[in-house]
Amino acid sequence: MAVTIVIPTPLRQFADGKSEIEVEAATAGEALKVLTTQFADLRKHLYNDQDALRNFVNVYVGDEDIRHLDGENTLIKDGETLMIVPSIAGGNVAVEAKSESELPSLSNEEYARYSRHLILPEVGLEGQRKLKAAKVLMIGTGGLGSPLGLYLAAAGVGRIGIVDFDIVDESNLQRQIIHGTKDIGRPKIASAKDRLEDINPNTKIDAYEIHLTSENALELFREYDVVVDGTDNFPTRYLVNDACILTGKPNVYGSIFRFEGQASVFWAERGACYRCLYPEPPPPGLVPSCAEGGVLGVLPGIVGTIQANEVIKVILGAEGILLNRLLLFDAWTMKFRELKLRKDPNCPICGTNQTIKELIDYEEFCGLRQSIAQENDAPILEEITATELKNRLDAGEDIQLIDVREPHEHEIASIREAKLIPLGQITARVAEIDESRTTVVHCKGGVRSAKAIADLIEKGFAGKLINLKGGIAAWSDEVDSTMPKY
Amino acid sequence: MKVQVLFFGATAEATGKREIEVNMENGAKTGDVFQRVIANFPQLQKHTLLFALNQEYSKGNETIKNGDELAIFTAVSGG
Numbered sequence: 001m002a003v004t005i006v007i008p009t010p011l012r013q014f015a016d017g018k019s020e021i022e023v024e025a026a027t028a029g030e031a032l033k034v035l036t037t038q039f040a041d042l043r044k045h046l047y048n049d050q051d052a053l054r055n056f057v058n059v060y061v062g063d064e065d066i067r068h069l070d071g072e073n074t075l076i077k078d079g080e081t082l083m084i085v086p087s088i089a090g091g092n093v094a095v096e097a098k099s100e101s102e103l104p105s106l107s108n109e110e111y112a113r114y115s116r117h118l119i120l121p122e123v124g125l126e127g128q129r130k131l132k133a134a135k136v137l138m139i140g141t142g143g144l145g146s147p148l149g150l151y152l153a154a155a156g157v158g159r160i161g162i163v164d165f166d167i168v169d170e171s172n173l174q175r176q177i178i179h180g181t182k183d184i185g186r187p188k189i190a191s192a193k194d195r196l197e198d199i200n201p202n203t204k205i206d207a208y209e210i211h212l213t214s215e216n217a218l219e220l221f222r223e224y225d226v227v228v229d230g231t232d233n234f235p236t237r238y239l240v241n242d243a244c245i246l247t248g249k250p251n252v253y254g255s256i257f258r259f260e261g262q263a264s265v266f267w268a269e270r271g272a273c274y275r276c277l278y279p280e281p282p283p284p285g286l287v288p289s290c291a292e293g294g295v296l297g298v299l300p301g302i303v304g305t306i307q308a309n310e311v312i313k314v315i316l317g318a319e320g321i322l323l324n325r326l327l328l329f330d331a332w333t334m335k336f337r338e339l340k341l342r343k344d345p346n347c348p349i350c351g352t353n354q355t356i357k358e359l360i361d362y363e364e365f366c367g368l369r370q371s372i373a374q375e376n377d378a379p380i381l382e383e384i385t386a387t388e389l390k391n392r393l394d395a396g397e398d399i400q401l402i403d404v405r406e407p408h409e410h411e412i413a414s415i416r417e418a419k420l421i422p423l424g425q426i427t428a429r430v431a432e433i434d435e436s437r438t439t440v441v442h443c444k445g446g447v448r449s450a451k452a453i454a455d456l457i458e459k460g461f462a463g464k465l466i467n468l469k470g471g472i473a474a475w476s477d478e479v480d481s482t483m484p485k486y
Numbered sequence: 487m488k489v490q491v492l493f494f495g496a497t498a499e500a501t502g503k504r505e506i507e508v509n510m511e512n513g514a515k516t517g518d519v520f521q522r523v524i525a526n527f528p529q530l531q532k533h534t535l536l537f538a539l540n541q542e543y544s545k546g547n548e549t550i551k552n553g554d555e556l557a558i559f560t561a562v563s564g565g
Contacts, residue, residue, distance in 0.1 A: 140565050142565055143564070143565055144565045145565070229565075230565045231563075231565050232563060232564055232565040233563050234561065234563045237563060254565070255561075255562045255563060255564060255565060256562065256564040256565065257495050257496065257562035257563075257564050258499075260494060260495055260498075260562065262562060277536070277543070278534075278536070278561045280534055281534070281561065282496075282533060282534040282560055282561055283532060283533075283534065293499075293564075295564055300564075300565070326543075328494060328557075328559070330494075333504075337541060337557070338541060339538045339541050339542065339543055339557070340541065340542040340543060341543055342543060
């Protein structure tokens with residue numbers, strides 16, 4: 001049976017520089033035996049002293065890891081490809097690999113503070129000293145970053161970098177428990193730094209009030225052992241993933257949506273990365289943000305705490321981290337589920353044939369620039385300010401108002417004259433809108449109403465449609481200050 | 487044979503369901519189930535969907551059996 005073996009770049013130097021080698025074999029094991037007989041130097045990279053395949057060497061037949069098939073006994077069909085996917089390094093974080101003499105010692109105050117860790121054999125004195133030596137970079141100090149930072153500081157992580165450029169807003173406090181009421185209006189990193197230093201003055205906090213970009217990410221990541229993704233948008237998630245792979249750092253991932261959370265440890269040297277799971281980003285604008293879709297306040301508390309747990313285990317070199325596993329959590333039904341993940345040998349950044357070798361433009365990758373361009377091409381949306389609308393209504397002009405929010409939002413605050421037709425029903429209920437009258441469409445902030453107008457035009461609605469700029473929030477600001485903002 | 491289909495994240499939002507049961511012919515592949523589901527819920531078409539069969543990431547070519555569980559989910563970005 002003729003089998004093509006694909007040799008990954010780092011191992012080609014042991015195979016006369018070849019990227020593909022054809023051998024005759026019936027099983028995966030046999031193919032590897034023939035290969036390593038031909039190239040003796042390859043043998044010690046693939047097999048250990050007991051003649052077993054090293055556990056950081058992944059072998060794929062077709063798209064399947066042979067561990068999930070019959071191992072070395074996996075049968076190979078004629079003409080099939082066998083791919084070797086090695087881990088680049090042993091896969092330890094720098095601190096985990098540190099010898100005991102390199103680890104910092106603890107003060108008497110620290111012995112007392114960490115006593116409950118010290119008496120746990122799984123942590124112990126050595127583990128606590130590893131935590132003290134560790135440097136963790138947190139991207140975002142919002143819903144996920146809040147509990148994450150609190151627990152990492154409390155656990156005695158020696159250095160924590162925090163990246164955020166946002167300002168604390170009243171609407172953050174329902175879930176972002178690192179910030180308090182007195183912090184409203186302050187930069188999030190300033191507020192977070194104060195709180196973390198209060199929890200543990202032994203922890204050094206590096207505060208970066210910056211946007212994480214393709215220009216600054218690599219330099220920043222190199223300073224740390226572990227990176228934690230607590231951002232709130234897709235471009236930054238792909239950026240964090242790619243920068244982690246290019247700098248060899250584990251990426252402790254968490255993400256939330258309304259009642260549901262996801263968590264995993266993406267670590268290309270040892271398993272799947274974010275791109276292996278999500279090769280392409282969702283179309284822009286399809287998945288609502290927390291601001292548009294809402295989020296249960298306690299949810300990021302749970303997911304961020306899971307991330308903290310995994311960070312600590314990565315630092316300690318514990319087994320059983322969330323590697324090659326995607327945890328799905330539903331807070332409403334209180335169910336945890338787990339999906340097994342596999343490294344994708346065709347992954348453009350961590351697969352055998354790496355095509356992404358430097359950071360790219362992530363806004364563009366996620367289709368955001370394109371959608372801005374499309375918006376510019378689209379017919380110009382007619383808008384009206386809340387003040388102007390009020391004046392025209394007061395002047396007795398005949399305007400029908402359509403509210404495209406959800407019924408529970410309508411209950412919180414509504415403009416008296418507005419008829420409620422939620423965005424999802426707008427095209428089905430088009431007959432309820434009088435084409436002969438001027439129509440002003442509104443939502444909470446002006447985004448969904450613009451979408452509703454686009455949907456109506458696409459459906460062939462011929463009447464005059466105007467978007468209320470800034471939505472009902474602007475109405476509350478400009479016209480009726482007694483109306484609650486949410 | 488019967489297959490349980492679970493919806494997560496934006497797919498639960500789009501379909502208004504968390505779980506449905508689908509009847510499939512013997513020998514059907516995971517991809518056939520996904521196509522049946524998308525035919526029933528065309529609003530899913532515009533999403534970038536991911537699938538898992540019995541809690542394992544699926545490529546759509548696995549043969550299913552009675553009582554299998556299929557999860558449909560999307561990436562989420564909130565933090």
